[in-house]
Amino acid sequence: MAVYRYPRPASSDITPRQLFFSRRAMLGAAAGGVLAGGLGSGRARADAPVAEPTRGWPASEKPTPRDDVTHYNNFYEFGLEKSDPAELSGSFHPRPWQVQVDGLVEHPQSWDLDALTARFGHEDRLYRMRCVEAWSMVIPWQGFELGALLRAAGVKAGAKYVAFTSVVRPSEMPGQRGGLFSLQWPYREGLRLDEAMHPLTLLATGVYGDSLPAQNGAPIRLVVPWKYGFKGIKSITRITVTDQQPPTSWNRMAPNEYGFYANVNPDVDHPRWSQSSEQIIGEGSLFKTARRPTRLFNGYAEQVADLYRGMDLRKDF
Numbered sequence: 153m154a155v156y157r158y159p160r161p162a163s164s165d166i167t168p169r170q171l172f173f174s175r176r177a178m179l180g181a182a183a184g185g186v187l188a189g190g191l192g193s194g195r196a197r198a199d200a201p202v203a204e205p206t207r208g209w210p211a212s213e214k215p216t217p218r219d220d221v222t223h224y225n226n227f228y229e230f231g232l233e234k235s236d237p238a239e240l241s242g243s244f245h246p247r248p249w250q251v252q253v254d255g256l257v258e259h260p261q262s263w264d265l266d267a268l269t270a271r272f273g274h275e276d277r278l279y280r281m282r283c284v285e286a287w288s289m290v291i292p293w294q295g296f297e298l299g300a301l302l303r304a305a306g307v308k309a310g311a312k313y314v315a316f317t318s319v320v321r322p323s324e325m326p327g328q329r330g331g332l333f334s335l336q337w338p339y340r341e342g343l344r345l346d347e348a349m350h351p352l353t354l355l356a357t358g359v360y361g362d363s364l365p366a367q368n369g370a371p372i373r374l375v376v377p378w379k380y381g382f383k384g385i386k387s388i389t390r391i392t393v394t395d396q397q398p399p400t401s402w403n404r405m406a407p408n409e410y411g412f413y414a415n416v417n418p419d420v421d422h423p424r425w426s427q428s429s430e431q432i433i434g435e436g437s438l439f440k441t442a443r444r445p446t447r448l449f450n451g452y453a454e455q456v457a458d459l460y461r462g463m464d465l466r467k468d469f
């Protein structure tokens with residue numbers, strides 16, 4: 153019997169208020185801090201309208217309220233509850249930060265975060281995010297294409313995959329200090345090289361016009377909008393180009409539940425729940441959740457279906 157609690161069906165995902173506060177008390181979490189403002193930089197705070205995205209979900213899609221995007225999170229390094237990452241990340245230091253780019257590249261290099269932003273900039277992308285737990289958001293990210301970084305690194309012949317590694321800092325990340333549940337740290341993810349080079353694949357450094365708060369994966373995280381949210385690895389320290397399919401965290405923990413591809417697909421159910429529809433976070437009420445049908449490749453089929461032509465999406469789920 154599995155002892156892990158993630159992912160659960162959507163209906164149980166909302167932490168009852170009482171439990172939320174008793175957990176806070178129990179854990180002695182420092183009150184306030186991160187909740188109030190995040191780790192804001194000098195960038196403009198955006199309660200302002202979200203800029204027209206250059207690519208991604210139509211701008212007509214309503215962004216999920218900022219408060220939900222930054223307080224309903226999965227980031228197991230900080231704890232299991234949706235509220236934990238915002239509550240328990242007060243001692244996390246996302247600067248200074250280095251990202252090592254290595255493996256099958258012409259120019260292996262350790263990039264300072266500021267050097268990455270200076271070189272590749274940050275543009276707006278409004279993307280849908282569909283968690284494997286059957287809930288979804290629409291998130292205004294800022295960032296740059298992973299492909300731009302990989303092109304600068306010079307991908308060598310024979311490369312087939314890209315492996316990603318999250319930070320390990322048990323002193324700043326309570327979820328890494330053991331307990332009943334544990335993924336193996338560091339959190340790892342991977343993409344096929346053509347997925348990594350796809351123009352929709354983003355390295356995000358900001359959300360809602362501000363630097364990423366810790367809970368959203370500060371200071372740099374992956375966003376692959378046609379895949380389940382767990383592919384979007386947070387707080388990346390290393391990007392390795394390789395000729396081997398890399399091991400990935402959730403796939404290693406439960407390979408029959410979480411595939412390497414993890415493409416959003418309403419016709420391939422999770423063994424423990426349906427994937428045919430999703431709860432819309434930030435809409436509906438405590439008494440009635442808002443739902444909508446889930447779409448193949450999270451609605452991005454036109455842009456990405458070619459990547460999977462000839463593949464059996466049930467077998468390579």
Ligand SMILES: Nc1nc2c(c(=O)[nH]1)N[C@H]1C(S)=C(S)[C@@H](COP(=O)(O)O)O[C@H]1N2
Nearest residue numbers: 225226227228318339368381382384385386
């Ligand atoms: N390092 C790390 N990255 C992670 C996770 C995590 O626990 N650790 N959770 C994943 C899951 S399951 C989801 S749904 C998204 C959530 O991103 P968000 O909190 O910014 O919405 O982050 C993904 N990236």
Ligand SMILES: [Mo]
Nearest residue numbers: 283284381382
């Ligand atoms: Mo997720």
